[in-house]
Amino acid sequence: MRVPFLDLAAQHAPLAGDILAAWRGVLEAGAFVGGEHVEAFEREFAMACGTRHCVAVGSGTDALRFAFMALGLAPGDEVIVPPMTFIATAEAVTQAGGRPVFADLDPATHTLDPARFEAAITPKTRGVVPVHLYGQPADMEPILDVAGRRGLWVVEDAAQAHLATYRGRMAGSMGHAAAFSFYPGKNLGACGEAGAVTTDDARVAAAVRVLRDHGQATKNVHEREGYNGRCDALQAAALRVKLPRLAAWNAKRAELAVRYGELLAAVPGVDVSTEAEGRSSSWHLYPVFVEHRDRVREFMTRMGVGTGVHYPVPLHLMPPYAHLGHREGDFPVAEDCARRVLTLPLYPEMNEAQVAIVVEALSRAVAAAAR
Ligand SMILES: Cc1ncc(COP(=O)(O)O)c(C=O)c1O
Incomplete structure (x- = not known):
């Protein structure tokens, strides 16, 4: 492959010495779950996001589920989510006992359309999950405004948006809570699974801490049933090596995104996604929009260029959400x-x-696929 879709080995080569040294320390201390690295990472990531609290958990999906539960989601409650996202956004609503309700996207940014969100509110709605898709923050001001007027909570799905900004505010610092993923391919990726909840609300942070650890605040004294959703020390140690490099990595992504934009302006049949005014993307992904996508992709693979499809089927048309009764055309x-x-x-x-x-x-590929 001349240009792979992702090259994690290239990312890790210059960091291997530092990561292995940190891991040796974890091995020697024998503290594998929670502990010093996890607590330090929580402080450092909260500082990076400009939030009072960060609670590291086992994955981005845990982060979403625990945030919803910490905010009091109860069986039958509705949560509004966009249909174009990784399934975890909606899955976590269901796992927390709620019901996902879809609302369509703004065509310019592919993030939740604030007007569609408002139109989807019912008496059962408790919250909304704007997804900062591909790294671009959703239009948070009107979303927060509607949510505030209607008494709803807002959980940002910032899994793809580490250090992205919206009108000077950090992704992950605008809602009542936010969920981050540190899946290896993310802008800030662990060497395995990890995630985090960020929030300014001490009660939400405390509830997430209890939920991630089997419902216990004191060892073997359980306030409620919870989960095994802790972050392990090896992941936190690796994340601490990477976090200081994240801003420079994102700047490099942004530079490359500008270059893509310049070159693609001369290519017919390709629409690009641009940053809306006042928003800076983390450029987790660089999406383009083409006809005959699957054929274009196949041609590119043959030419040695790896690509992805995020995502090939919107959630409302996938089997897990068939019970919601949607059909093609509902979210154009x-x-x-x-x-x-x-x-x-x-x-x-x-x-x-x-x-x-x-x-x-x-x-x-676009020219060949059109023939
Ligand atoms: C938008 C979005 N939400 C949630 C998740 C879930 O994160 P994780 O895979 O760490 O559980 C991901 C990442 O895979 C994601 O891209």
Whole structure:
């Protein structure tokens, strides 16, 4: 593959010495779950996000589920989510006892449309989950305004948006709570599974701490049933090595995204996603929108360029949500996005020559697929 979709080995090569040294310390201390590295990472990540609290958990999915439960989600409650996201956003609502209700996207940014969100509110709605898809923050001001007027909580799904900003505010610091994923391919990725909840609310943070640890605040004294949703020390230690590099990595992603935009402007048949005014994306992914997407993708693979599809089917048309009774046409913006989206390689270890190779391959693939 001339340009792989992702190259984690390239990311880790210069960090291996530091990560292995940190892991040796964990091995020697024999403290594998929770402990010093986890607590230090929580402080450091809260500082990076500008929140009072960060609670590290086992995954981004845990983070979402625990945030919903900490905010008091009860059986039968409705939570509004966009249909174009990774399934975890909706899955965590169901796992927390709620019912996901979909609302369509803003076609310019592919994030939750505030007007559609408002229209989807019912007397059972308790909260909303704006997803900062591909790294671009959702339009938080109107979402927070509607939520505030209607007495709803807001949990940001910031799994793809580490250090992204919206009108000067950090992703993960705007809602009542936010969920981050540190899945290895994320902008800040662990060497395994990890996630975190950020919040300014001490009660939410305390509830998440209890939920992640079998409902116990004191060893073997359980306030409620909870989960095994803790962050392990090896992951926290690796994340601490990477966190100081995150801003520079994101800046490199942004530079490459600008280069993609410049080159793609000259390619017919390719729509790009741009940052809305006042928002800076973490550029977790670089989505483009093309006709005959699957054929374009196949041609690119043959030319040695890896691509992704995030996501091929919107949630309302997938079997786990068939019981909600949706059909094609219900959320046309999400459906169009799923039909045409193709995500291009974008990671800090790439260079501009590789961006040019990807654009050349895309341009030839789009022309070939149209024939
Ligand atoms: C938008 C979104 N939400 C939630 C998640 C879930 O995170 P995790 O895989 O760490 O459970 C992911 C990542 O996979 C994601 O991209």
